[in-house]
Amino acid sequence: MMGKLTVVGLGPGSPQQITPEALSAVAEATDFFGYGPYVDRLDLRPEQRRHASDNREEISRAAAALTLAVQGEKVCVVSGGDPGVFAMAAAVCEAMESGPAEWRNIEFAVVPGVTAMLAVAAKAGAPLGHDFCAISLSDNLKPWNVIEKRLIAAAEAGFVMAFYNPVSKARPHQLGQAFDILRAHLPGTVPVVFGRAAGRADERINVVPLSEAQSDMADMATCIIVGSTETRLIAREGRRPLVYSPRSWMAGKA
Numbered sequence: 001m002m003g004k005l006t007v008v009g010l011g012p013g014s015p016q017q018i019t020p021e022a023l024s025a026v027a028e029a030t031d032f033f034g035y036g037p038y039v040d041r042l043d044l045r046p047e048q049r050r051h052a053s054d055n056r057e058e059i060s061r062a063a064a065a066l067t068l069a070v071q072g073e074k075v076c077v078v079s080g081g082d083p084g085v086f087a088m089a090a091a092v093c094e095a096m097e098s099g100p101a102e103w104r105n106i107e108f109a110v111v112p113g114v115t116a117m118l119a120v121a122a123k124a125g126a127p128l129g130h131d132f133c134a135i136s137l138s139d140n141l142k143p144w145n146v147i148e149k150r151l152i153a154a155a156e157a158g159f160v161m162a163f164y165n166p167v168s169k170a171r172p173h174q175l176g177q178a179f180d181i182l183r184a185h186l187p188g189t190v191p192v193v194f195g196r197a198a199g200r201a202d203e204r205i206n207v208v209p210l211s212e213a214q215s216d217m218a219d220m221a222t223c224i225i226v227g228s229t230e231t232r233l234i235a236r237e238g239r240r241p242l243v244y245s246p247r248s249w250m251a252g253k254a
């Protein structure tokens with residue numbers, strides 16, 4: 001019997017931000033693959049099997065999950081946030097495309113989740129209220145000069161930007177370089193939201209102007225939202241300012 005492989009997004013961290021569809025997919029599966037801390041978030045029955053792995057082993061994890069699905073198991077691959085955003089859904093598709101034909105003939109589904117930038121944006125106000133883009137700052141899978149080009153293009157086009165994978169121990173300097181590039185193309189007043197561990201107990205949201213943004217304000221659990229020239233702050237007594245991007249673009253209109 002042909003099994004099934006479902007790639008499930010578990011949201012940013014809070015149990016309340018896991019969708020009912022994701023919970024049903026988890027309840028139906030027999031075998032779970034994913035980065036250890038994500039698999040650990042699941043409340044599994046004793047007969048449901050965990051196959052936790054390191055964060056960097058995405059393709060071998062995808063291959064192992066597909067192999068088990070072909071054997072007839074109901075397999076779940078879990079990602080934090082949304083599985084289609086810098087996560088396992090694309091890794092599984094890459095493995096399916098280049099692997100044995102039987103990997104392409106299993107029942108396959110992707111269950112969406114609340115991605116980090118949406119969780120952080122909701123905490124900040126409405127910074128993604130106008131056009132935006134998402135960029136991973138990791139150069140593990142693309143050259144740094146491509147990232148630089150995209151930063152400049154996005155700044156010049158007026159996109160709000162959400163940065164995933166802003167820093168890691170192996171890449172301590174790139175976020176600072178990214179801010180320097182943006183400071184050359186955007187006013188220093190543009191608001192920058194640092195959203196760390198959104199939805200978890202250690203959540204921290206900070207807002208600073210681009211002129212003061214520094215790489216040591218972020219870690220691997222941070223999603224950064226850099227505003228456009230139109231992004232605004234609403235100051236509030238005793239509360240964090242609201243950050244929002246109005247729905248209409250007025251800049252450059254006579």
Ligand code: SAH
Binds near residue numbers: 081083085166224
């Ligand atoms: N699939 C995930 C993203 C994986 S890439 C999603 O859709 O959210 C990993 C990056 O996501 C981290 O480096 C960080 O930038 C961001 N991230 C994941 N969870 C987060 C959270 N709870 N709060 C803030 N950023 C988070």
